[in-house]
Amino acid sequence: MMSRTILVVDDEKRLRDLIEAYLVGEGFRVVTAGDGQEALYVARHEKPDLIILDLMMPVLDGYGFMRSHGKERDTPIIVLTAKIEEADKVLGLELGADDYVAKPFSMRELTARVRAVLRRASKEAPPAEVLRAADVVLDRDRRLVTVREQRVDLTPSEFELLAALLAAPGRAFSRLDLLDRLQGTAFDGYERTIDVHVRNLRTKIEPDPSRPRYLETVFGIGYRFTDRSAQELHAAS
DSSP states (O other): OOOOEEEEEOSOHHHHHHHHHHHHHTTOEEEEESSHHHHHHHHHHHOOSEEEEESSOSSSOHHHHHHHHTTTOOOOEEEEESOOOHHHHHHHHHTTOOEEEESSOOHHHHHHHHHHHHHHHOSSOSOOOEEEETTEEEETTTTEEEETTEEEOOOHHHHHHHHHHHTSTTOOEEHHHHHHHHHSSOOTTOTHHHHHHHHHHHHHHOSSTTSOSSEEEETTTEEEEOOOOHHHHHHHO
Protein backbone atom coordinates (compact mmCIF):
# COMPACT_ATOMS: atom_id res chain seq x y z
CA MET A 1 0.00 0.00 0.00
CA MET A 2 1.36 3.44 -0.92
CA SER A 3 2.43 5.64 2.00
CA ARG A 4 0.12 8.51 2.86
CA THR A 5 1.61 11.95 2.21
CA ILE A 6 1.55 14.47 5.06
CA LEU A 7 2.28 18.17 4.53
CA VAL A 8 3.78 19.80 7.63
CA VAL A 9 3.53 23.61 7.66
CA ASP A 10 5.35 25.51 10.41
CA ASP A 11 7.78 28.43 10.43
CA GLU A 12 9.89 26.73 13.14
CA LYS A 13 12.36 24.58 11.18
CA ARG A 14 13.41 22.61 14.24
CA LEU A 15 9.82 21.58 14.98
CA ARG A 16 9.16 20.92 11.29
CA ASP A 17 12.17 18.59 11.10
CA LEU A 18 11.19 16.84 14.34
CA ILE A 19 7.65 16.13 13.13
CA GLU A 20 8.95 15.01 9.74
CA ALA A 21 11.47 12.58 11.25
CA TYR A 22 8.89 11.07 13.59
CA LEU A 23 6.19 10.64 10.94
CA VAL A 24 8.64 9.17 8.43
CA GLY A 25 9.59 6.67 11.13
CA GLU A 26 5.89 5.81 11.43
CA GLY A 27 5.70 5.02 7.71
CA PHE A 28 4.39 8.26 6.26
CA ARG A 29 5.79 10.28 3.37
CA VAL A 30 6.33 13.86 4.55
CA VAL A 31 6.71 17.16 2.68
CA THR A 32 7.17 20.50 4.44
CA ALA A 33 6.68 24.25 4.07
CA GLY A 34 7.77 27.20 6.19
CA ASP A 35 4.78 29.49 5.64
CA GLY A 36 1.29 29.51 4.19
CA GLN A 37 2.30 30.82 0.78
CA GLU A 38 4.89 28.09 0.28
CA ALA A 39 2.38 25.57 1.60
CA LEU A 40 -0.13 26.51 -1.12
CA TYR A 41 2.51 25.77 -3.76
CA VAL A 42 3.54 22.46 -2.16
CA ALA A 43 -0.09 21.37 -1.67
CA ARG A 44 -0.93 22.02 -5.33
CA HIS A 45 1.96 19.88 -6.54
CA GLU A 46 2.09 17.14 -3.89
CA LYS A 47 -1.66 16.78 -3.22
CA PRO A 48 -1.15 15.59 0.39
CA ASP A 49 -3.56 13.26 2.13
CA LEU A 50 -3.44 15.39 5.29
CA ILE A 51 -2.00 18.75 6.36
CA ILE A 52 -0.54 19.61 9.77
CA LEU A 53 -0.80 23.39 9.91
CA ASP A 54 0.58 26.02 12.28
CA LEU A 55 -1.55 29.16 12.61
CA MET A 56 0.97 31.88 13.42
CA MET A 57 3.35 32.16 10.44
CA PRO A 58 4.87 34.97 8.35
CA VAL A 59 3.89 35.82 4.75
CA LEU A 60 0.57 33.94 4.94
CA ASP A 61 -0.75 32.58 8.23
CA GLY A 62 -2.70 29.39 8.79
CA TYR A 63 -6.07 31.09 8.52
CA GLY A 64 -5.14 32.60 5.16
CA PHE A 65 -3.87 29.25 3.96
CA MET A 66 -7.12 27.48 4.88
CA ARG A 67 -9.21 30.13 3.14
CA SER A 68 -7.19 29.79 -0.09
CA HIS A 69 -6.60 26.04 -0.05
CA GLY A 70 -10.23 25.29 0.81
CA LYS A 71 -11.27 26.78 -2.53
CA GLU A 72 -9.04 24.29 -4.37
CA ARG A 73 -9.13 21.00 -2.46
CA ASP A 74 -10.89 19.36 0.47
CA THR A 75 -7.88 18.08 2.42
CA PRO A 76 -8.11 17.01 6.08
CA ILE A 77 -6.28 19.54 8.28
CA ILE A 78 -4.91 19.28 11.81
CA VAL A 79 -4.27 22.74 13.22
CA LEU A 80 -1.10 22.93 15.30
CA THR A 81 -0.69 26.08 17.37
CA ALA A 82 0.17 27.67 20.68
CA LYS A 83 -3.10 29.64 20.51
CA ILE A 84 -5.73 27.97 22.67
CA GLU A 85 -8.49 30.57 22.89
CA GLU A 86 -11.95 29.21 22.07
CA ALA A 87 -12.47 31.87 19.39
CA ASP A 88 -9.34 30.66 17.60
CA LYS A 89 -10.54 27.06 17.76
CA VAL A 90 -13.95 27.99 16.40
CA LEU A 91 -12.48 30.02 13.52
CA GLY A 92 -10.14 27.16 12.61
CA LEU A 93 -13.04 24.70 12.56
CA GLU A 94 -15.18 27.07 10.52
CA LEU A 95 -12.40 27.30 7.93
CA GLY A 96 -12.28 23.51 7.56
CA ALA A 97 -9.92 22.18 10.24
CA ASP A 98 -10.68 18.62 11.33
CA ASP A 99 -8.71 18.56 14.57
CA TYR A 100 -6.83 20.93 16.83
CA VAL A 101 -3.59 20.16 18.72
CA ALA A 102 -2.16 22.76 21.10
CA LYS A 103 1.56 23.23 21.67
CA PRO A 104 3.36 21.72 23.49
CA PHE A 105 2.31 18.22 22.45
CA SER A 106 3.76 14.72 22.31
CA MET A 107 4.68 13.12 19.00
CA ARG A 108 2.67 10.04 19.98
CA GLU A 109 -0.42 12.18 20.48
CA LEU A 110 0.07 13.96 17.15
CA THR A 111 0.57 10.66 15.32
CA ALA A 112 -2.58 9.22 16.91
CA ARG A 113 -4.54 12.27 15.75
CA VAL A 114 -3.08 11.92 12.24
CA ARG A 115 -4.15 8.28 12.00
CA ALA A 116 -7.63 9.06 13.39
CA VAL A 117 -8.27 11.88 10.90
CA LEU A 118 -6.97 9.77 8.00
CA ARG A 119 -9.30 6.93 8.99
CA ARG A 120 -12.27 9.29 8.94
CA ALA A 121 -11.23 10.70 5.58
CA SER A 122 -10.47 7.35 3.98
CA LYS A 123 -12.29 6.64 0.72
CA GLU A 124 -11.63 2.90 1.09
CA ALA A 125 -13.67 2.39 4.26
CA PRO A 126 -16.23 1.92 5.66
CA PRO A 127 -18.10 -0.59 3.47
CA ALA A 128 -20.62 0.48 0.86
CA GLU A 129 -23.72 2.03 2.36
CA VAL A 130 -26.26 4.54 1.14
CA LEU A 131 -28.23 6.52 3.71
CA ARG A 132 -31.39 8.39 2.69
CA ALA A 133 -33.72 10.66 4.60
CA ALA A 134 -35.95 13.40 3.23
CA ASP A 135 -34.09 14.99 0.28
CA VAL A 136 -30.64 14.04 1.61
CA VAL A 137 -28.67 11.08 0.23
CA LEU A 138 -25.28 10.03 1.62
CA ASP A 139 -23.25 7.39 -0.24
CA ARG A 140 -20.47 6.09 2.01
CA ASP A 141 -18.78 4.06 -0.71
CA ARG A 142 -18.47 7.00 -3.11
CA ARG A 143 -18.09 9.60 -0.32
CA LEU A 144 -20.87 11.54 -2.02
CA VAL A 145 -23.68 13.65 -0.56
CA THR A 146 -26.59 15.08 -2.53
CA VAL A 147 -29.34 17.37 -1.26
CA ARG A 148 -32.39 17.86 -3.45
CA GLU A 149 -30.39 16.03 -6.18
CA GLN A 150 -27.57 18.57 -6.01
CA ARG A 151 -24.07 17.48 -4.97
CA VAL A 152 -22.75 19.04 -1.75
CA ASP A 153 -19.04 19.08 -0.85
CA LEU A 154 -18.38 18.32 2.82
CA THR A 155 -15.23 18.06 4.91
CA PRO A 156 -14.46 14.57 6.32
CA SER A 157 -15.77 15.59 9.75
CA GLU A 158 -18.96 17.08 8.31
CA PHE A 159 -19.48 13.90 6.27
CA GLU A 160 -19.14 11.62 9.32
CA LEU A 161 -21.37 13.85 11.45
CA LEU A 162 -24.11 13.85 8.83
CA ALA A 163 -23.75 10.07 8.42
CA ALA A 164 -24.22 9.53 12.15
CA LEU A 165 -27.38 11.65 12.19
CA LEU A 166 -28.77 10.15 8.98
CA ALA A 167 -28.27 6.60 10.26
CA ALA A 168 -30.94 7.22 12.91
CA PRO A 169 -33.41 9.89 11.75
CA GLY A 170 -35.39 11.33 14.64
CA ARG A 171 -32.95 10.15 17.32
CA ALA A 172 -31.54 12.89 19.54
CA PHE A 173 -27.74 12.63 19.84
CA SER A 174 -25.85 14.39 22.61
CA ARG A 175 -22.85 16.50 21.63
CA LEU A 176 -20.52 14.10 23.47
CA ASP A 177 -22.01 11.14 21.58
CA LEU A 178 -21.48 12.89 18.24
CA LEU A 179 -17.99 14.00 19.28
CA ASP A 180 -17.07 10.41 20.09
CA ARG A 181 -18.36 9.24 16.70
CA LEU A 182 -16.25 11.88 14.96
CA GLN A 183 -13.04 11.43 16.91
CA GLY A 184 -13.19 7.82 18.04
CA THR A 185 -11.97 9.07 21.44
CA ALA A 186 -12.84 12.08 23.58
CA PHE A 187 -11.50 15.31 22.07
CA ASP A 188 -10.46 17.36 25.11
CA GLY A 189 -14.15 17.61 26.09
CA TYR A 190 -14.52 20.29 23.45
CA GLU A 191 -18.23 19.94 22.73
CA ARG A 192 -18.35 23.29 20.90
CA THR A 193 -16.68 21.45 18.02
CA ILE A 194 -20.04 19.83 17.22
CA ASP A 195 -21.85 23.18 17.22
CA VAL A 196 -19.40 24.55 14.67
CA HIS A 197 -19.70 21.52 12.40
CA VAL A 198 -23.50 21.60 12.60
CA ARG A 199 -23.50 25.31 11.72
CA ASN A 200 -21.27 24.61 8.73
CA LEU A 201 -23.49 21.70 7.66
CA ARG A 202 -26.62 23.82 7.88
CA THR A 203 -25.01 26.41 5.62
CA LYS A 204 -24.35 23.71 3.03
CA ILE A 205 -27.53 21.59 3.11
CA GLU A 206 -30.38 23.67 4.51
CA PRO A 207 -32.67 25.70 2.19
CA ASP A 208 -32.62 28.36 4.93
CA PRO A 209 -29.87 27.81 7.56
CA SER A 210 -31.55 30.26 9.94
CA ARG A 211 -34.65 28.01 10.02
CA PRO A 212 -33.26 24.45 9.86
CA ARG A 213 -35.38 21.84 8.18
CA TYR A 214 -33.03 18.85 8.55
CA LEU A 215 -30.58 19.45 11.41
CA GLU A 216 -32.72 20.22 14.43
CA THR A 217 -31.39 21.44 17.77
CA VAL A 218 -32.72 19.42 20.72
CA PHE A 219 -32.36 21.88 23.57
CA GLY A 220 -30.49 20.50 26.56
CA ILE A 221 -29.35 17.45 24.60
CA GLY A 222 -27.81 18.03 21.18
CA TYR A 223 -29.03 17.44 17.63
CA ARG A 224 -31.10 15.14 15.47
CA PHE A 225 -31.90 14.72 11.79
CA THR A 226 -35.52 15.42 10.96
CA ASP A 227 -37.57 16.51 7.97
CA ARG A 228 -39.61 19.52 8.91
CA SER A 229 -41.83 20.49 6.03
CA ALA A 230 -42.14 24.02 4.75
CA GLN A 231 -45.63 24.19 6.31
CA GLU A 232 -44.26 23.21 9.74
CA LEU A 233 -41.47 25.77 9.48
CA HIS A 234 -44.00 28.46 8.59
CA ALA A 235 -46.22 27.50 11.51
CA ALA A 236 -43.26 27.55 13.91
CA SER A 237 -42.13 31.01 12.82
